[in-house]
Amino acid sequence: MTSANISSLPDRTLAAAALVLGYAVIIGFTDNYVRVIAEEGGLWQFHATRSVMAWMILLALLVPMGLRLRPRNLRAVVARSAIHGSGMLIYFGALAFLPVALVAAGLFTAPIFVLLISGFAFGHHIGPVRIAAVAVGFVGVVMVLGPQALGGASLAAILPVAAGALYALGNVATREWCAEETAETLLGGFFLALGVLGAIGMAVLSVWPLDVPEGPAGFVMRGPVWPSGTFLFWTFVQAAGSLLGVGMMIRAYQLADAGRVSVFEYVILxxxxxxxxLIWGETLTPLAIAGMVLIAVAGMMIALRARSQGN
Structure with a gap:
């Protein structure tokens, strides 16, 4: 699909914002239980197992819901899936040797890259409101993560930023390359890419096992283990939640300009x-609460701007 075709598509920013909010609520819940999975399982087995479960759900719903999994543009779907899968692989891999706050802060540079890619690669107009919203939202993210998000910067800290860049490129590709694909087609491609990467990681760690620490500390380095009921249950919850949540996010990027939708993604924090x-009783500092207010302001700036333009 050309840039001219993309520009003729209706831009439904408010509908996209509602979808991103639903995505954030679902993913925010399921991701809180990754710590339970990490107690005994490994990252690679988690991705491989979750992908198999996700595909089983997709295939079970194929006929009842009339899903279409066949891509219209196979090359575009494969490229998008590889980009998004690689971004998530780098993100989770960086957790092995960097503070979680630093990794998360790097990933949430994605809206900045979305604007840069949309503007310079695809020639989209970038208005001052969106630039300001990205800046406000990112300041809010850093405040939520705390001062430690800016500490410990090193060459290795480039990895989460690289993950943010790949995540941004995948999100731009959702509308630029895959606007005519169904959400389930892109979901299937995303989980297939992560499943393949997970299987490769399991195979490598089976041949060359590492000395793995116990508990969540060994999540990235742990090879395949015999899964318990707890691992399978929460991985299934992840698979089902990710199908619904990521599907909503994909649809949001198909409905509206990526530069606008990416700012709404800040709400996941x-x-x-x-x-x-609610689940673990972990409380927030006043600084983090102030950061969440800034994140909300960033989203409102985009939504109000879209409404004033009739989108």
């Missing part, structure tokens, strides 16, 4: 924090 408080 306060959503995750809210679930952490």
């Amino acid at each position: 306060p959503a995750s924090a809210a679930w952490s408080w």
Whole structure:
């Protein structure tokens, strides 16, 4: 699909914002239980197992819901899936040797890359409101993560930023390359890419096992283990939640300009924090609460601007 075709598509920013909010609530809940999975399982087995479960759900719903999994543009879907899968692989891999706050802060540079890619690669107009919203939202993210998000910067800290860049490129590709694909087609491609990467990681760690620490500390380095009922249950919850949540996110990027939708994704941080408080009793600092207010302001700036333009 050409840039001219893309520009003729209706831009439904408010509908996209509602979908991203639903995505954040669902993913914020399921991601809080990754710590339970990491107690005994490994990252690679988690991705491989979750992908198999996700595909089983997709195939089970294929006929009842009339899903279409066949890509219209196979090359575009494969490219997008590889980009998104690689971004998530780098993100989770960086967790092995960098603080979680630093890794998360790097990933949330994605909206900045979305604007740069949309503007310079695809020639989209970038207005001052969107630039300001990205800046406000990112300041809010850093405040939520805390001062440690800016500490410990090193060459290795480039990895989460690289993950953010790949995540941004995949999100731009959703509308630029795959606007005519169904959400389930892109979901299937995303989980297939992660499943393949997970299987490769399991194979490598089976041949060359590492000395793995116990518990969540060994999540990235752990090879395949015999899964317990707890691992399978929460991995299934992840698979089902990711299908619904990521599907909503994909549809949002198909409905509206990526530069606008990417700012709404900041809401996943306060959503995750809210679930952490409800599930684990973890509380937020006043600085983090102020950061969440800034994140909300960033989203409102985009939404109000879209409404004034009739989108």
